[in-house]
Amino acid sequence: MSIEAQYSITRGDFLLDVDFSMPSRGVTALFGPSGSGKSTLLRAIAGLDFHPQGFLKVAGETWQGDGRFAPAHQRPFAYVFQEASLFAHLNVRSNLEYGFKRVPPQQRHISVERAIQLLGLENLVARKPETLSGGERQRVAIARALCVSPQFLLMDEPLAALDEASKREILPYLESLHDSLGIPVLYVSHTLQEIARLADYLVLLEAGKVVAAGPVPQMLTRLDLPLAHSSDAGAIFATQVAGFDQVFHLTHLDFSGGRFAVPGMALKLGQQVRVRIAARDVSLTLEHQGSTSIQNIFPAVVEELALENDAQVMVRLQVGDAPLLSRITKKSAAELDVQPGKQMFAQVKSVVLLA
Amino acid sequence: MSIEAQYSITRGDFLLDVDFSMPSRGVTALFGPSGSGKSTLLRAIAGLDFHPQGFLKVAGETWQGDGRFAPAHQRPFAYVFQEASLFAHLNVRSNLEYGFKRVPPQQRHISVERAIQLLGLENLVARKPETLSGGERQRVAIARALCVSPQFLLMDEPLAALDEASKREILPYLESLHDSLGIPVLYVSHTLQEIARLADYLVLLEAGKVVAAGPVPQMLTRLDLPLAHSSDAGAIFATQVAGFDQVFHLTHLDFSGGRFAVPGMALKLGQQVRVRIAARDVSLTLEHQGSTSIQNIFPAVVEELALENDAQVMVRLQVGDAPLLSRITKKSAAELDVQPGKQMFAQVKSVVLLA
Amino acid sequence: SQRSAITPGSIRVAVASNFAATLADLCRAFEAQSPYHVILVLGSTGKHYAQIHNGAPLDIFFAADARRPALLEREGLAVAGSRFTYAIGKLVLWSPQQGYVAADGEPLLPRACRHLAIANPQLAPYGRAAQEVLRARGLWETLRGQLVQGENIGQAFQFVESGNAEAGFVAYSQVKRPQQPIRGSLWLVPEELYSPIEQQVVLLQESAAAHAFLDFVRSAAAREILHGYGYSTP
Amino acid sequence: MMFHSADLIALALTFKLASITTFILLLIGTPLAWWLANTPWRFKFLIEAVVAMPLMLPPTVLGFYLLIALGNHGPIGQLVEWLGGQPPAFTFTGLVIGSVIYSMPFVVQPLQSAFRTVGRRPLEVAATLRASPWDRFFTVAVPLAGPGFLTAAVLGFAHTIGEFGVVLMIGGNIPGETKVVSIAIYDHVEGMDYHHAHVLSAALMLLSFVLLAGVYFLNRRLRMVQL
Amino acid sequence: MMFHSADLIALALTFKLASITTFILLLIGTPLAWWLANTPWRFKFLIEAVVAMPLMLPPTVLGFYLLIALGNHGPIGQLVEWLGGQPPAFTFTGLVIGSVIYSMPFVVQPLQSAFRTVGRRPLEVAATLRASPWDRFFTVAVPLAGPGFLTAAVLGFAHTIGEFGVVLMIGGNIPGETKVVSIAIYDHVEGMDYHHAHVLSAALMLLSFVLLAGVYFLNRRLRMVQL
Numbered sequence A, B: 001m002s003i004e005a006q007y008s009i010t011r012g013d014f015l016l017d018v019d020f021s022m023p024s025r026g027v028t029a030l031f032g033p034s035g036s037g038k039s040t041l042l043r044a045i046a047g048l049d050f051h052p053q054g055f056l057k058v059a060g061e062t063w064q065g066d067g068r069f070a071p072a073h074q075r076p077f078a079y080v081f082q083e084a085s086l087f088a089h090l091n092v093r094s095n096l097e098y099g100f101k102r103v104p105p106q107q108r109h110i111s112v113e114r115a116i117q118l119l120g121l122e123n124l125v126a127r128k129p130e131t132l133s134g135g136e137r138q139r140v141a142i143a144r145a146l147c148v149s150p151q152f153l154l155m156d157e158p159l160a161a162l163d164e165a166s167k168r169e170i171l172p173y174l175e176s177l178h179d180s181l182g183i184p185v186l187y188v189s190h191t192l193q194e195i196a197r198l199a200d201y202l203v204l205l206e207a208g209k210v211v212a213a214g215p216v217p218q219m220l221t222r223l224d225l226p227l228a229h230s231s232d233a234g235a236i237f238a239t240q241v242a243g244f245d246q247v248f249h250l251t252h253l254d255f256s257g258g259r260f261a262v263p264g265m266a267l268k269l270g271q272q273v274r275v276r277i278a279a280r281d282v283s284l285t286l287e288h289q290g291s292t293s294i295q296n297i298f299p300a301v302v303e304e305l306a307l308e309n310d311a312q313v314m315v316r317l318q319v320g321d322a323p324l325l326s327r328i329t330k331k332s333a334a335e336l337d338v339q340p341g342k343q344m345f346a347q348v349k350s351v352v353l354l355a
Numbered sequence C: 001s002q003r004s005a006i007t008p009g010s011i012r013v014a015v016a017s018n019f020a021a022t023l024a025d026l027c028r029a030f031e032a033q034s035p036y037h038v039i040l041v042l043g044s045t046g047k048h049y050a051q052i053h054n055g056a057p058l059d060i061f062f063a064a065d066a067r068r069p070a071l072l073e074r075e076g077l078a079v080a081g082s083r084f085t086y087a088i089g090k091l092v093l094w095s096p097q098q099g100y101v102a103a104d105g106e107p108l109l110p111r112a113c114r115h116l117a118i119a120n121p122q123l124a125p126y127g128r129a130a131q132e133v134l135r136a137r138g139l140w141e142t143l144r145g146q147l148v149q150g151e152n153i154g155q156a157f158q159f160v161e162s163g164n165a166e167a168g169f170v171a172y173s174q175v176k177r178p179q180q181p182i183r184g185s186l187w188l189v190p191e192e193l194y195s196p197i198e199q200q201v202v203l204l205q206e207s208a209a210a211h212a213f214l215d216f217v218r219s220a221a222a223r224e225i226l227h228g229y230g231y232s233t234p
Numbered sequence D, E: 001m002m003f004h005s006a007d008l009i010a011l012a013l014t015f016k017l018a019s020i021t022t023f024i025l026l027l028i029g030t031p032l033a034w035w036l037a038n039t040p041w042r043f044k045f046l047i048e049a050v051v052a053m054p055l056m057l058p059p060t061v062l063g064f065y066l067l068i069a070l071g072n073h074g075p076i077g078q079l080v081e082w083l084g085g086q087p088p089a090f091t092f093t094g095l096v097i098g099s100v101i102y103s104m105p106f107v108v109q110p111l112q113s114a115f116r117t118v119g120r121r122p123l124e125v126a127a128t129l130r131a132s133p134w135d136r137f138f139t140v141a142v143p144l145a146g147p148g149f150l151t152a153a154v155l156g157f158a159h160t161i162g163e164f165g166v167v168l169m170i171g172g173n174i175p176g177e178t179k180v181v182s183i184a185i186y187d188h189v190e191g192m193d194y195h196h197a198h199v200l201s202a203a204l205m206l207l208s209f210v211l212l213a214g215v216y217f218l219n220r221r222l223r224m225v226q227l
């Protein structure tokens, strides 16, 4: 826990009043509905706005507080704005080089060429921003932020304007940012899927207040938080690659509760990987059923139930030592007599590999 | 089929060359990756850019062609831009009233107050655009477009900047646009879920060309198109409300292949509704299994298989007279010996109600 | 034709700026003893000449020289035979510093002076006169680098008065006021050193008021006022 | 008395001239600037150069040529006379014409760059909201170019107040008609009536200052209220 | 011969004066305009008014007061004398001082409104890309305010060329030093040498036109290449 932030900010009727800390490694998601103060907070952390009632300490270094306020350009952060905000007077390459040139050579982790390649900008380098499509613009903005080799990356919904294919291409690199470079990222988003995939830690903001904060797997399965009740709700598991099915191109992932079989064979034996299981992809049965296309079936113990609405319940189960969510109808719950403590089988239709 | 568009547009290296028609009722989605020319095409249709090589006819009226080119302000369309583009010199209310005032009273379908209420702008009306958050801005932009009571609505990824909750609030109104007002919508998006939910007709754009066009249910299940291979792939069913389960608050929906039970009881008996079933939510079994939380199980006939990757296959099945998609591992396919013509059972974990 | 804006009994009189103060005094005296009203229109003589050429609504033109009135008369833009010399200007070498200029003008420039102001010899009669004096003393070429020229005699005076030029050839009328002592030091240049600075007036539009005013300018009372401002009269 | 009554008349005349001139300048300059900011015409740089030309000519010289054109022998003067009017030289109308020509670049240039920075997007939005080209010009382009209009109006107004050479040449320094305050001060200076020159200059500066400070103050307030 | 050689000298001197003045104006005016565009200070409207003041004073009057200020009783003159320097009246330096003061508003105003329209966002982006305030000022604000700079430079340059009153008052009409082309033309007009006045005016106008057209043409080309 070594990034500490504390701010009290007033904007018209809106009051942002937060005091939280987050790990200085990995991706921390800042999650909250529109207008909850995410951008306001990110700007304060970046040093773009000065708020006297503020304190910020990153990895032992105080950026605001004790009478000190470091201006934005002295903070070793990079910022991807909610709108691409490219420099209109520079072409794409010069936009990328702008920050790159201002970083001392020995501090550079990534070259302009690499950023171009990572974000697929090869054909755009000579173009001016006004000729780019919305998604192209945002890709350039991300590449530009990477080019300052930041020690801390602040991203304000950077993928909102991208199509799924582009997102899929960019996400792995964003992931590798903290894996290979150890750059912590503070990532604003309102898509749970993105957060589940990218984030290790989650700060939940609502109407200017931090409602809860904690590691993503716990946060996602807490039935007292809204996260476990969104249509995308799901659980995250830490697993290890245990082997492969060469014939069907499957990878076996072991965790405390059993073994997953997931499509693909891109991982290495023994590698640690996280998987996400959406609540809507988990069905419950009383017996272990055969002759089904569902490959992943685990014994599970019901821990807690919460009403979703008149017709559905969310069930938290324990599988091994990890929590699992399952959204089922009240009718099924009644028919199967789902209750805390009950032994059941969880059928997992689909497992999403995270980084 | 009564909107006909035909354009040949050159922008630097990029060539947009399309010739397609779409129904003049309902929502037509314009789907394609970033940079495929969606915005360019929408602008041409709106009359914002003049391209001599163009032809546009909407509901019998020629807006471009035969030597005629109607400028944007004479076309009874509304446009929601990819960036909110609010008038910086006007507050929110005046932004909304701008278009409203310019529509003859007898042509108005919707009041400013109603638009404010629909998009939840009550607390923002007196604010200037620069004080709004990204999502708030986009909501104002949508409301502003509605306020001109358009006969045809053009939307360029209007929901990209919104969180899920706001999206959920806005979507029903967008849906009702064509249901209650009969306003056709041309909707640019790159999220399949949005499209499945909103659109009746789909135009698939790739690198400036129309790859395919047709009704959404067919398009989504065509294994020769990329749509059926995205992670969000799924099928759409036309159903009718057949009854309710008062105890468990479920609604029964009948279609040619059987009956769905879906959570909630908001619909009326006999009402036509569409549901979406994601390929990843469908598992296949050889027998009809009991004691499972899965409520929706149907006999189905395998029609076609397509390899997704080394490990997965996409199966198209026939359920009644409607196609259904199921994504399973190759291993399951082998174990269950899934082949065209085979009788199986489709277990549907989750059904999403559309309009 | 262009006289609609003016009330009957009024006349518009164009006057060279440097004579304006004197003429204003003359007008006061004239208006005190006649029913007429005089409106002064100030400007440089060159400008007035150009304006008269282009239809300026003026009745009388008090020029700073004799050349322009003569030209106008010849060109038929002035009433033939109405031209006369109303005053003769006197040239002085003046400095606002006490004792800077010797009263007999010898030596002409007692100290090294950085700038000596004169009026533009091409445009202003006082400038031409100053040039003649310097030429006569053989100093024109020597002093070339020190000379600063005002467009008119008014500016030459300002150069000196503001202290930017130590001394300058100006009009006696600029330093002499009726019943007032003279500031600084001056040399009243002997009139034989330069050709006379004749200032002429010409009638542009006939009217009773105009004739009455011109008659007054020639009167003894007027002459007394002119002398008080350091002019001599023919 | 501190002021000649003539000076007060000159002061009033000056502000009247500046107001009318500014009004006309904005009226003519706005469409011109708009056109210059938006036309794709390849030779517009020639027009831009012509508009900026009056700046480069010494005002007295400009005035001299205007005098010739507007006077009773000049083409414009003769045209007007032929139409039954008075040639505009030596009249208030003449001053207005001269001032408008002389101050035109000060209005067109700031407006043009303001329009250019507004960009196309807000106008496109307005077009999709049913605003005709005129409509969106007045309701979107003009308000968004606000700071540019302020600059244009202030420069145009102030420059007309301070104008001297042109006015002196074509106006003829006629009290109550064409004798503006700049000329009045000049006359005082030339006539060595420094006292009145100082008083009138001070009055002009004070008035100008109050006026300008007021405009800038209001402009600030206005923008704050909008926020 | 068509030209007096003196006229050619005056022409060259004028362009030299205008170039130097424009350079100094941009040097001083840019930070001032920047400050005015960005300061939240409540009384900045007073400074804005002061900057615009020279506009309102007739140039000859401004020149007259400058002459007094530069003289041996004036504050500037005394300061310079105390510093052991030469009084700047009747020197090229004096003309530059006068021109800078006189043309300041024409540079500051367009720059200020250009900076205002650039807005804060691009500068914030630059800040997050490690650009210090100076750095981002030069690499972001200045290029984005491009059209404003062009306007400012053209107005400042042209206004200095056409300047007359101030130069007339503090210049002293010294050939090669302070006799600029506006005065040369004026002298021809006053001296009724209309032929040379016409020739010199035509030359000035032609040169100005070529220069302006060139600037605008290049500006257009530049922007097209960037696109």
Ligand SMILES: Nc1ncnc2c1ncn2[C@@H]1O[C@H](COP(=O)(O)OP(=O)(O)OP(=O)(O)O)[C@@H](O)[C@H]1O
Residues within 6 Å of the ligand: A011, A012, A013, A014, A032, A033, A034, A035, A036, A037, A038, A039, A040, A041, A082, B130, B131, B132, B133, B134, B135, B136, B163
């Ligand atoms: N000047 C102001 N006056 C009143 N409210 C303001 C002002 N500036 C910002 N706000 C409000 O502050 C809140 C937080 O804004 P912020 O941009 O941080 O939201 P956000 O969480 O980033 O939302 P989004 O996801 O839509 O971008 C919003 O409700 C906004 O309306």
Ligand SMILES: Nc1ncnc2c1ncn2[C@@H]1O[C@H](COP(=O)(O)OP(=O)(O)OP(=O)(O)O)[C@@H](O)[C@H]1O
Residues within 6 Å of the ligand: A130, A131, A132, A133, A134, A135, A136, A163, B011, B012, B013, B014, B032, B033, B034, B035, B036, B037, B038, B039, B040, B041, B082
């Ligand atoms: N002046 C230009 N020169 C070259 N290419 C251009 C020019 N203008 C646009 N393009 C290209 O045209 C293509 C289509 O752009 P468009 O904005 O229509 O894309 P889009 O489908 O809306 O993408 P997105 O989903 O990212 O908004 C893009 O690849 C863009 O780079």
Ligand SMILES: [Mg+2]
Residues within 6 Å of the ligand: A038, A039, A040, A082, A156, B133, B134, B135
């Ligand atoms: Mg935001």
Ligand SMILES: [Mg+2]
Residues within 6 Å of the ligand: A133, A134, A135, B038, B039, B040, B082, B156
């Ligand atoms: Mg687009």
